[in-house]
Amino acid sequence: xxxxxxxxxxxxxxxxxxxxxxxxxxxxxxxxxxxxxxxxxxxxxxxxxxxxxxxxxxxxxxxxxxxxxxxxxxxxxxxxxxxxxxxxxxxxxxxxxxxxxxxxxxxxxxxxx
Amino acid sequence: xxxxxxxxxxxxxxxxxxxxxxxxxxxxxxxxxxxxxxxxxxxxxxxxxxxxxxxxxxxxxxxxxxxxxxxxxxxxxxxxxxxxxxxxxxxxxxxxxxxxxxxxxxxxxxxxxxx
Numbered sequence: 669x670x671x672x673x674x675x676x677x678x679x680x681x682x683x684x685x686x687x688x689x690x691x692x693x694x695x696x697x698x699x700x701x702x703x704x705x706x707x708x709x710x711x712x713x714x715x716x717x718x719x720x721x722x723x724x725x726x727x728x729x730x731x732x733x734x735x736x737x738x739x740x741x742x743x744x745x746x747x748x749x750x751x752x753x754x755x756x757x758x759x760x761x762x763x764x765x766x767x768x769x770x771x772x773x774x775x776x777x778x779x780x781x
Numbered sequence: 782x783x784x785x786x787x788x789x790x791x792x793x794x795x796x797x798x799x800x801x802x803x804x805x806x807x808x809x810x811x812x813x814x815x816x817x818x819x820x821x822x823x824x825x826x827x828x829x830x831x832x833x834x835x836x837x838x839x840x841x842x843x844x845x846x847x848x849x850x851x852x853x854x855x856x857x858x859x860x861x862x863x864x865x866x867x868x869x870x871x872x873x874x875x876x877x878x879x880x881x882x883x884x885x886x887x888x889x890x891x892x893x894x895x896x
Contacts, residue, residue: 710889711889723882758825769827769830770827771827
């Protein structure tokens, strides 16, 4: 168990809908990262937050947004969902010192029908 | 641009035999290198990392990896494979010169250990 928790574990929804994925980092970790794992794109970095502020953006669609709250948990919001958004979404956290290991949560499997 | 290559989609090995999962990288400056393992329906578990120092890094579950700067490689090894090692293995890289902390992942190598 990495200490990173994600909810829900599974999510099934329809095209056009909006969903929210939640992540709680390991105790003491200030950085939260979101990654998407899909069959065709592999593991792709979406976005990073550090202590409530956005630090870096990757291949994140405009329909997607995220935030990190004062208690350091993070939410990833996916809207106007398309079939191609079906994927496994991982959250990771680190203490944000140089070369820190990122520890991954169990992921949320999103299925868009 | 940073990149990671895992040239083998799948590696098959008999239980008790040594295993190697290959990884090569391209990054500016000295890299930070990582190996993660993913079991079915599970998240990624950290195995080991190379930051600096000894080129041979030891990690969890008896795995080790050797950093080779001249060949830009970071192959994962284990002297004696177990059936329970069967999983998907990812190599990842981060450049200290990058303005982000994101990990760049390889495409993954599926390790199958046969009894």
